[in-house]
Amino acid sequence: MKKVYERNNIALDMPSPYCPGCGHGIIHRMVMDAIKEVGQADNTIFMAPVGCSILAYTYLDLDVCQPAHGRTPAAATGVKRALPDSLVVLYQGDGDLAAIGTAEIVHAVNRGENITAVFVNNAIYGMTGGQMAPTTLEGQRATTCPEGRNPMLGQGYPIRVCELLQSLRGLYYAERTSVHDAKNVLKTRKAIKKGIENQMAKKGFSFIEVLSPCPVNWGMTPRKALEYVEKEMAAYYPLGEFKVDGKIV
Amino acid sequence: MAEKVLMKGNEAIAEAAIRSGLKCYFGYPITPQNEIPAYMAAHLTKKGGTFIQAESEIAAINMVYGASCTGARAMTSSSSPGISLKQEGISYLVGAKLPAVIVNIMRGGPGLGNIAPSQADYFQSVKGGGHGDYRMIVYTPETVQEAADLTMKAFDKADEYRNPVLILGDAILGQMMEPLIFKEPSGRTFDKSSWKLGNRKDRPSHLINSLSLSEGVVEEWNWELKKKFDLMTEKEMMVEEYLTDDADLVFVAYGTSARICRAVVNQSRKEGYKTGLIRPITVWPFPSDVISKCTRKTKDFFVVEMSLGQMIEDVKLAVLGRASIHFHGRPGGGIPAEPDIMKQLKEIMKK
Amino acid sequence: MAKKGKIEVRIEHCKGCGLCITSCKVDAIALSNAGETNSYGYQYLKMVKDTCTGCTLCAVMCPDQAIDVYRE
Ligand SMILES: Cc1ncc(C[n+]2csc(CCOP(=O)(O)OP(=O)(O)O)c2C)c(N)n1
Ligand code: SF4
Ligand code: SF4
Numbered sequence: 011m012k013k014v015y016e017r018n019n020i021a022l023d024m025p026s027p028y029c030p031g032c033g034h035g036i037i038h039r040m041v042m043d044a045i046k047e048v049g050q051a052d053n054t055i056f057m058a059p060v061g062c063s064i065l066a067y068t069y070l071d072l073d074v075c076q077p078a079h080g081r082t083p084a085a086a087t088g089v090k091r092a093l094p095d096s097l098v099v100l101y102q103g104d105g106d107l108a109a110i111g112t113a114e115i116v117h118a119v120n121r122g123e124n125i126t127a128v129f130v131n132n133a134i135y136g137m138t139g140g141q142m143a144p145t146t147l148e149g150q151r152a153t154t155c156p157e158g159r160n161p162m163l164g165q166g167y168p169i170r171v172c173e174l175l176q177s178l179r180g181l182y183y184a185e186r187t188s189v190h191d192a193k194n195v196l197k198t199r200k201a202i203k204k205g206i207e208n209q210m211a212k213k214g215f216s217f218i219e220v221l222s223p224c225p226v227n228w229g230m231t232p233r234k235a236l237e238y239v240e241k242e243m244a245a246y247y248p249l250g251e252f253k254v255d256g257k258i259v
Numbered sequence: 260m261a262e263k264v265l266m267k268g269n270e271a272i273a274e275a276a277i278r279s280g281l282k283c284y285f286g287y288p289i290t291p292q293n294e295i296p297a298y299m300a301a302h303l304t305k306k307g308g309t310f311i312q313a314e315s316e317i318a319a320i321n322m323v324y325g326a327s328c329t330g331a332r333a334m335t336s337s338s339s340p341g342i343s344l345k346q347e348g349i350s351y352l353v354g355a356k357l358p359a360v361i362v363n364i365m366r367g368g369p370g371l372g373n374i375a376p377s378q379a380d381y382f383q384s385v386k387g388g389g390h391g392d393y394r395m396i397v398y399t400p401e402t403v404q405e406a407a408d409l410t411m412k413a414f415d416k417a418d419e420y421r422n423p424v425l426i427l428g429d430a431i432l433g434q435m436m437e438p439l440i441f442k443e444p445s446g447r448t449f450d451k452s453s454w455k456l457g458n459r460k461d462r463p464s465h466l467i468n469s470l471s472l473s474e475g476v477v478e479e480w481n482w483e484l485k486k487k488f489d490l491m492t493e494k495e496m497m498v499e500e501y502l503t504d505d506a507d508l509v510f511v512a513y514g515t516s517a518r519i520c521r522a523v524v525n526q527s528r529k530e531g532y533k534t535g536l537i538r539p540i541t542v543w544p545f546p547s548d549v550i551s552k553c554t555r556k557t558k559d560f561f562v563v564e565m566s567l568g569q570m571i572e573d574v575k576l577a578v579l580g581r582a583s584i585h586f587h588g589r590p591g592g593g594i595p596a597e598p599d600i601m602k603q604l605k606e607i608m609k610k
Numbered sequence: 611m612a613k614k615g616k617i618e619v620r621i622e623h624c625k626g627c628g629l630c631i632t633s634c635k636v637d638a639i640a641l642s643n644a645g646e647t648n649s650y651g652y653q654y655l656k657m658v659k660d661t662c663t664g665c666t667l668c669a670v671m672c673p674d675q676a677i678d679v680y681r682e
Contacts, residue, residue: 030673036671055329078321088283088328089325091311191632233628
């Protein structure tokens with residue numbers, strides 16, 4: 011029999027550094043696959059955030075830059091401007107991107123920086139142990155909203171980031187995908203690859219939001235967590251393209 | 260070549276930076292340093308460099324972080340409130356061992372304060388305004404010429420030590436026009452191939468970060484950093500001693516305050532008072548030994564600062580009770596006046 | 611007739627999350643029994659039937675790159 015699927019060797023020979031069933035592992039794989047397909051591993055600079063995926067450097071055999079919490083889009087800007095022909099992959103969680111680093115992502119997009127962003131929306135602060143995130147759903151529990159997020163208590167509404175960024179003219183491509191089943195995982199890979207090809211063609215900012223499970227901090231089994239992504243998250247965060255070739259869809 | 264030009268301090272810093280091979284400048288508008296970004300926008304881009312007006316000082320320092328990761332010479336500038344915002348980034352630069360040049364053209368504070376000259380960011384600069392155990396070289400130019408010279412030096416030292424370097428001036432230095440001659444940059448080159456990111460070929464992957472969750476690793480990093488800080492302390496201290504040999508009283512002041520004290524020394528000597536000046540050119544590393552040695556012959560030190568008194572604490576540590584220390588300070592944008600200092604000097608000398 | 615396939619599991623890399631199992635349409639895979647664990651203490655993935663078609667979807671879902679897939 012022929013080998014038809016094998017591990018991507020951009021990763022070191024180890025399991026991912028994440029919890030069992032964590033979406034980061036799946037999404038890392040899709041990023042690696044996209045980078046490999048375009049043959050750019052030696053030319054990639056992976057911009058890791060502060061969040062669980064700060065551990066990317068322990069797993070990925072890529073040049074990695076790891077700046078302060080939320081500042082990754084600014085640092086990615088510096089990297090890309092200094093080395094315009096490198097492939098800059100920006101990888102951020104929802105706390106990093108949509109709370110502490112809101113200004114940095116908005117302005118990196120608005121400048122039309124020629125980089126590819128992968129935004130992992132798991133609706134929670136994973137690394138610090140399950141606090142409310144800007145994307146935590148209404149009614150979803152977290153350690154800092156133990157009764158469930160309630161906008162009426164001043165806890166704010168879950169932010170739809172693709173929709174928020176959509177109007178910015180610097181945004182060339184945006185799509186929201188999910189990893190709740192294999193079909194959607196493959197769609198995620200396609201979207202990331204498209205974002206990377208856009209960068210190689212110097213088209214501007216590509217933004218891929220991925221809905222992702224955090225079973226540990228959601229207090230669910232990995233399988234239940236996938237269901238939650240599909241039934242609850244995707245209901246509030248519609249999947250699909252938001253911007254293609256610089257045009258709103 | 261080597262022609263005399265007339266420039267504002269801010270512009271001289273910007274031009275010196277470009278001549279030093281600056282590739283990327285990132286900044287955010289704030290008075291009294293606005294001439295630096297404006298100069299960069301006009302001139303750096305023409306030389307093929309990058310200028311970005313960032314969305315904040317926080318973004319600017321992190322853009323510096325990113326650019327520096329690739330081995331490019333990178334710089335940012337601001338004034339006091341903006342420098343406060345950069346403290347997180349400075350701590351990360353030290354932690355990640357990244358070279359960078361940062362300019363603070365100080366203004367009155369705390370808070371929004373005003374746009375008048377000040378030296379109230381001394382503690383922030385030399386005691387680590389950001390978190391963690393860190394140090395960086397802090398240059399305090401007195402003249403526009405020295406601002407240009409030290410800017411060129413700052414880029415070399417940042418690369419040599421893989422550490423940020425701060426140029427600490429004030430609104431007067433930034434705004435005043437003086438003639439200067441740009442020196443040739445050193446031409447020193449630094450091999451960054453063992454750590455910089457990008458263009459990877461036949462080498463292991465590189466990592467720029469300041470985190471490790473493995474036991475003992477961060478402590479080990481700190482000991483490594485200490486070795487570097489010790490080396491800087493040993494080799495990078497710069498100080499000017501002006502007429503201290505026979506002085507009964509020695510002023511200790513830096514930057515604009517030193518300029519004022521120099522005038523007071525000259526005037527007071529005409530009136531028969533033997534005074535001198537110790538002028539730290541680096542406030543970190545601080546010229547403690549020079550001051551300490553001076554206590555053998557001088558029993559009065561007179562610290563002048565444009566603040567409520569910050570450097571005076573380092574002078575006290577150097578003097579260690581072996582001489583009297585006097586102080587004249589003007590906070591919140593006030594400028595020490597020669598007659599006021601002279602009057603206080605005469606009272607001290609009467610005793 | 612459906613194609614024949616098989617998987618190989620890097621047992622030491624498997625964390626027993628079971629995400630792969632959700633994507634298998636022919637019930638070819640299951641976790642090992644409780645007590646039957648890898649050296650990290652995780653139950654691990656096994657082929658339990660020879661119905662595998664080599665569709666690769668289980669491997670696509672695996673967060674830990676624990677599965678290689680073969681097909682005729
Ligand atoms: C300035 C600062 N504030 C707070 C933290 C603590 N912190 C680390 S990760 C994190 C949140 C990460 O959540 P998210 O971005 O959603 O990523 P995830 O861990 O869920 O993947 C926080 C608040 C920090 N490292 N730095
Ligand atoms: S805490 Fe959540 S996001 Fe972090 S590694 Fe675990 S499952 Fe993944
Ligand atoms: S998805 Fe991977 S880690 Fe999880 S049970 Fe299956 S093989 Fe093991």
